[in-house]
Amino acid sequence: MRAKQLLPNFCRPTGIPHSPFRSPVPKAGAAVTTTAPSDVHSEPPDSPGDGSLAEFGYRQELHRSLGRYASFAAGFSFISVLTTVFQFFAFGYTFGGPVFFWAWPAVLIGQLLVAACFAELAARYPISGAIYQWSSRLSNLTFGWFAGWIMVIGQIVVVAAAALALQVVLPAIWSGFQLIGDDPAPTSASGAANAALFGVILLVLTTFVNVIDIRVMSLINRVGVTAEIIGAVLIIVLLLTHSERSPGITFHTGTAAQSGLFGALLVGSFAAAYVMIGFDSAGEMSEETHHPRRTAPRTILTALGAAGLLGGLIILGGLLAAPSLTDGRLGVEGLSYVLTSSLGDGVGRLLLADVVVAIAVATLAIQTAACRMLFSMARDGQLPFSRRLAKVNPRTGMPSAPALVVGVLAAALLLLNFASPEAFLAIGTTCIVMLYLAYAMVTGPLLWQRLRGNFAAEGAAGTDETGRPYFSLGRWGVPVNALALLYGLFMTVNLAWPRAEVYDPAGGHWYFQWFTVLFLGVTLVLGGAYRVYRARTTVAEAPAYA
Numbered sequence: 001m002r003a004k005q006l007l008p009n010f011c012r013p014t015g016i017p018h019s020p021f022r023s024p025v026p027k028a029g030a031a032v033t034t035t036a037p038s039d040v041h042s043e044p045p046d047s048p049g050d051g052s053l054a055e056f057g058y059r060q061e062l063h064r065s066l067g068r069y070a071s072f073a074a075g076f077s078f079i080s081v082l083t084t085v086f087q088f089f090a091f092g093y094t095f096g097g098p099v100f101f102w103a104w105p106a107v108l109i110g111q112l113l114v115a116a117c118f119a120e121l122a123a124r125y126p127i128s129g130a131i132y133q134w135s136s137r138l139s140n141l142t143f144g145w146f147a148g149w150i151m152v153i154g155q156i157v158v159v160a161a162a163a164l165a166l167q168v169v170l171p172a173i174w175s176g177f178q179l180i181g182d183d184p185a186p187t188s189a190s191g192a193a194n195a196a197l198f199g200v201i202l203l204v205l206t207t208f209v210n211v212i213d214i215r216v217m218s219l220i221n222r223v224g225v226t227a228e229i230i231g232a233v234l235i236i237v238l239l240l241t242h243s244e245r246s247p248g249i250t251f252h253t254g255t256a257a258q259s260g261l262f263g264a265l266l267v268g269s270f271a272a273a274y275v276m277i278g279f280d281s282a283g284e285m286s287e288e289t290h291h292p293r294r295t296a297p298r299t300i301l302t303a304l305g306a307a308g309l310l311g312g313l314i315i316l317g318g319l320l321a322a323p324s325l326t327d328g329r330l331g332v333e334g335l336s337y338v339l340t341s342s343l344g345d346g347v348g349r350l351l352l353a354d355v356v357v358a359i360a361v362a363t364l365a366i367q368t369a370a371c372r373m374l375f376s377m378a379r380d381g382q383l384p385f386s387r388r389l390a391k392v393n394p395r396t397g398m399p400s401a402p403a404l405v406v407g408v409l410a411a412a413l414l415l416l417n418f419a420s421p422e423a424f425l426a427i428g429t430t431c432i433v434m435l436y437l438a439y440a441m442v443t444g445p446l447l448w449q450r451l452r453g454n455f456a457a458e459g460a461a462g463t464d465e466t467g468r469p470y471f472s473l474g475r476w477g478v479p480v481n482a483l484a485l486l487y488g489l490f491m492t493v494n495l496a497w498p499r500a501e502v503y504d505p506a507g508g509h510w511y512f513q514w515f516t517v518l519f520l521g522v523t524l525v526l527g528g529a530y531r532v533y534r535a536r537t538t539v540a541e542a543p544a545y546a
Contacts, residue, residue, distance in 0.1 A: 064290060067290055082228050131373070150523060156370055169336055180197060279301075294465050322338045367403065389402055420509065430516045447482055447485055
């Protein structure tokens, strides 16, 4: 018997079939209080604390075991400020010079607008597969399906891009980590191949963790995030206390004069855009979080805010403490060069080891988020092999098949690095574009519902698990939402623009210059082809009635 979906008409995902797993469960009982030190308290799938999914027609299968700090860690570790800042600092400096620092606060403000909209949605729809679920309920199943499809493909690409980041720090810690060739630069042939090798090794480990147990995964995630935050604060303090110049250097154009200040900032924003994505992961983990309507909105915003503040200070500290801004090393070796040169080999390498931990945990968290998206879409029967992908191990509370799929596909993408070093940048920018577009496919329908007066009316009456009103932007909803959508669309075009000097600096590889556009096009074509095939087979298999 189908469980009734208690949703307003405008947000009901028309056409989403009810899974055979779904059945009503008891309503939420007494509140469960969790704290950061003991943040994982696993409950059986059908415990009285799991009733929040019943109104959406789902039965609790994932183990609800994450507290507030674990939810924060899910979003923060996806962003992983150490991973991404170290990975893209050299790129931002190369194209923007010191002035690229100012792209950081601009992107942070834009993403905070998006995060505020997501926080409202996380309170109203605490369901795994956040982007897919939110977009479907705000628009229709087809539009929401493409949002989820683009998002999950983008997440798989992000997993590959994060795994490649090991190449930025491992050879700087010890030259013996350069197993292939002798040039550790990620854009060199040997560096790119070495990055792919270590990336595959890391993916094997993260895939294994993602099938063990939710408690093990969460423990690793929380310990890793704690280590990353401590390491980030230490790096900031040490860099600022070893400053070689004043903050006024950030107003110098440097190499930006070659392409103009505005053009330099547009390209320099790639670094900030790559860092500040994935904060929605706290929403992705809602079905495994205690009090998700109360917790997820706040951890979405705090994860992004904390990462944005720490990342901006790290970039500023790197610019101030760099031994030289003109010798070319900052644009090639990035922050690894600053740490080892300014702080000494011992301290610098110790901090780089912390960055390695951050990269590993980030890869794990991103893979987990992609698994939840696959699980959510498969549970609704919206993907090939849905029955297998939606299966949850009752002992571990983890969907094992999605972890294997994400791991294998991400490893396959890493093989591009063996073919050409330009793949390093192509993979990184492609994943940003995919996520930005998927985000816009949520903020767009949300704005439409606000303008029709549906969303505000529906949200005004809702209360979270503690009896308090849902997180809401109130009268600021429309302007914040409109700016979030405009920002997202602008950045999507900016990031995907086929700049030859960025994507194909050596020349002769037109497919890398257009890689992001081509990849997005192929993703849409494959998704459309599957939708057509599925529609035809569904009609063909439908029983005939007289």
